[in-house]
Amino acid sequence: MEGLAIRASRPSIFCSLPGLGGDPQRRPPADGFLKFPASSNAAENTKLVVNSGSFHPISAVNVSTQASLTADFPALSETNVKEERINGEKKADNIVWHESSICRCDRQQLLQQKGCVIWITGLSGSGKSTVACALSKALFERGKLTYTLDGDNVRHGLNRDLTFKAEDRTENIRRIGEVAKLFADVGVICIASLISPYRRDRDECRSLLPEGDFVEVFMDVPLSVCESRDPKGLYKLARAGKIKGFTGIDDPYEAPLNCEVVLKHTGDDFSSSPRQMAENIISYLQNKGYLEG
Ligand SMILES: Nc1ncnc2c1ncn2[C@@H]1O[C@H](COP(=O)(O)OS(=O)(=O)O)[C@@H](OP(=O)(O)O)[C@H]1O
């Protein structure tokens, strides 16, 4: 169901409008949205807002129920105000979504595969990059198109401005999640390989994609094994206190609770080999129909 949102500014004295809700208390001036259901008359609603003297309309946009349109005419709220400001600056509001003339299913047909995101999470040294590499190779051999976004690599370019403090890791993951979503939309099997230590950040990335298209793969490898591998010598530096906030040492890692694939380190050469782990992921994709158009 579609609806109409009228963007408006509110002067310092806020009066309650019949049918629009709100309260008669004094509040600071602010911008926000007045939302109406699709069944109501857009011109009439705008007139009502103008005549109210309590709001100054700025623009009107169509919104869907997914954009949290509610049917009970909520008035401007502090929440609206917060969402519409970025670092204190007013967020651009003259942005319109353009539909493409070629849809996702056309691209799936062309590539004979369904775009999705394989999100590989785990401690440093757990084998994320190795599995990502084995997976892209095995899929390539089957004629499937993949692209890998490796945390280490993306931090050399797009995310070069980010550190390892919690909020920067969150931003790192958010950006990679958004880029991965674009690849999946193109029809590519996008392999994202990064520590992504926080459950909430991974769940945010999951929520960007249609149901089923986010395949979370957990490298379930004990810290002691990762530390004994230590290919870059980073654990040694972290233990010596020369790197602060190293995941697993003095920074948290939240293992997935409910992910699609768990690749458990067993110590057994065959089941723990990168090739076998890649095959496990491929079986999952095959069963879910991602390797056909
Ligand atoms: N403080 C700290 N904590 C964890 N890792 C660190 C840190 N500093 C540098 N490195 C190296 O950076 C790689 C992890 O980058 P990611 O982008 O995957 O990390 S995160 O998802 O933002 O947490 C990670 O690479 P991998 O070993 O491939 O996981 C490390 O080599």
Ligand SMILES: Nc1ncnc2c1ncn2[C@@H]1O[C@H](COP(=O)(O)OP(=O)(O)O)[C@@H](O)[C@H]1O
């Ligand atoms: N399944 C595996 N069995 C044994 N060693 C592995 C396995 N996967 C990766 N390794 C080794 O462990 C080290 C870390 O692997 P890497 O893929 O770089 O991990 P991550 O990307 O999670 O940091 C590398 O030296 C790699 O050769």
